[in-house]
Amino acid sequence: xxxxxxxxxxxxxxxxxxxxxxxxxxxxxxxxxxxxxxxxxxxxxxxxxxxxxxxxxxxxxxxxxxxxxxxxxxxxxxxxxxxxxxxxxxxxxxxxxxxxxxxxxxxxxxxxxxxxxxxxxxxxxxxxxxxxxxxxxxxxxxxxxxxxxxxxxxxxxxxxxxxxxxxxxxxxxxxxxxxxxxxxxxxxxxxxxxxxxxxxxxxxxxxxxxxxx
Ligand code: ADP
Ligand code: MG
Numbered sequence: 001x002x003x004x005x006x007x008x009x010x011x012x013x014x015x016x017x018x019x020x021x022x023x024x025x026x027x028x029x030x031x032x033x034x035x036x037x038x039x040x041x042x043x044x045x046x047x048x049x050x051x052x053x054x055x056x057x058x059x060x061x062x063x064x065x066x067x068x069x070x071x072x073x074x075x076x077x078x079x080x081x082x083x084x085x086x087x088x089x090x091x092x093x094x095x096x097x098x099x100x101x102x103x104x105x106x107x108x109x110x111x112x113x114x115x116x117x118x119x120x121x122x123x124x125x126x127x128x129x130x131x132x133x134x135x136x137x138x139x140x141x142x143x144x145x146x147x148x149x150x151x152x153x154x155x156x157x158x159x160x161x162x163x164x165x166x167x168x169x170x171x172x173x174x175x176x177x178x179x180x181x182x183x184x185x186x187x188x189x190x191x192x193x194x195x196x197x198x199x200x201x202x203x204x205x206x207x208x209x210x211x212x213x
Contacts, residue, residue, distance in 0.1 A: 003100035003101045003102050003105075004101045004102075004106065004208075006057065006058055006059070006060055006061060006062055006065050007058050007059075008058075008207065008208070008211055009054060009057045009058040009065060010054040010055055010057070010058045011207050011211075012203075012204055012207050013047070013050050013051060013054045013057070014051070014054070015203040015204070015206060015207045016047060016199075016200045016203045016204070017044075017047045017048075017050075017051055018203070019199045019200065019202070019203040020040065020043060020044060020047060020196060020199060020200070021044075023195075023196075023199055024040045024044070026195075027039060027040045027192050027195050027196055027199075028040045028041075028192075030189060030190050030191070030192040030195055031192035033189045034174065034178070034179040034182055034185075034186045034189045034191070034192075035177070035178045035179055035192055036178060038079060039079065039081060039192040039193060039196065040192075040196070042077045042078050042079040042081060042082060043077055043081065043085075043196055045076045045077055045078070046072060046073045046076045046077035046082065046085070048076075049072050049076045050069060050072060050073075053068065053072065057069065061098065062092075062093070062096045062101055063093045063094075063096050063097065063098065064093070065093075066089045066090070066092045066093035066096065067089070067090060067093035069089045070085075070086045070087070070088070070089030070090035070091075070092075070093060071086065071090065072086075073085045073086040073089065074086030074087075074090075080121070080177050080178070080193075081130070081193050081196075083120060084117050084120055084121055084130065084193075085130075087113075087116050087117055087120045088113045088114065088116065088117050088134070089113070090116075091112055091113040091115070091116030091117075092109050092110065092112065092113035094112075095108070095109045095112040095113065096109045103141070103144065103145045103151065103154060104145040106141065106145075107138070107141035107142045107144070107145040108142075110137075110138050110141055111138045111141070111142060114131070114134045114135060114138045117130070117131060117134060118131060118135075121176060121177075122176070123175075123176040126172060127172070127174065127175045127176045128169045128172040128173065128174040128175070128176070128177075128179060128186060128191045128194070129169075129174075129176050129177060129191055129193055129194060130191070130193040130194050130196075130197040132165045132166070132168055132169045132172070132191065132194050133162050133165035133166050133194045133197040133198045133201065134165075134197060135165075136161045136162070136164065136165045137158055137161045137162050137165065137201055139161075140157055140158060140161040141154070141158065144157055144158075151208075152209060155205040155206075155208055155209045156205075156209075158201060158205050159201070159202045159205045159206075162197070162198040162201040162202055163198060163202070165194065165198065166190060166191075166194045166195050166197075166198040167190070169190050169191040169194045170187075170188065170189065170190050171187060171188075172186075172187065172191075173186055173187050174186040174191070177193075179191065
């Protein structure tokens with residue numbers, strides 16, 4: 001399989017900014033129900049900064065690009081999600097080294113990024129956070145790489161894992177982040193950070209499925 005190239009970054013960032021803009025009201029309503037309602041505004045600050053950097057990012061190698069993306073998210077997004085999304089990319093930058101990024105390598109690197117988010121947030125699956133999307137996606141990627149699944153099927157599988165993950169947060173009681181203050185009353189609402197994570201992952205899968213092979 002051909003390795004993924006950073007020249008895809010400008011279209012990936014555009015697609016992510018677009019899906020967050022389209023779904024902004026819905027996600028804000030989710031964060032208003034069990035959080036403080038600022039999640040989309042926080043995230044859009046970071047995406048605005050990444051939009052301005054997108055052409056430059058597309059010329060870097062993965063390690064440098066992810067480091068820059070992570071630092072930008074940490075310094076612009078704020079809230080709990082800023083340091084967590086930032087940590088994901090900085091950890092991926094450290095894990096990728098300078099090896100070509102095929103599916104197997106990406107699955108390993110993404111898994112290490114998600115492991116760092118767990119450490120940073122002192123959280124794991126089942127706590128009604130972005131990890132309920134990130135962890136199943138990482139698990140799916142590793143199993144798809146091991147089973148040598150075709151890339152087009154992997155992209156569909158990634159989107160399905162992300163959607164199943166976000167849906168699962170609805171019935172969970174939050175035990176991390178602001179929503180945990182509501183205890184049992186947090187049940188019945190989808191987690192906003194899980195929702196934006198799913199939207200971004202589905203946008204990435206959409207772009208990659210139309211990228212020239
Ligand atoms: P804040 O809660 O500080 O206002 P945001 O609204 O930007 O920050 O982000 C909230 C999202 O961050 C939540 O919906 C959840 O997905 C995620 N989150 C919060 N705390 C944690 C944690 N400890 N581990 C993983 N994700 C978390
Ligand atoms: Mg918030």
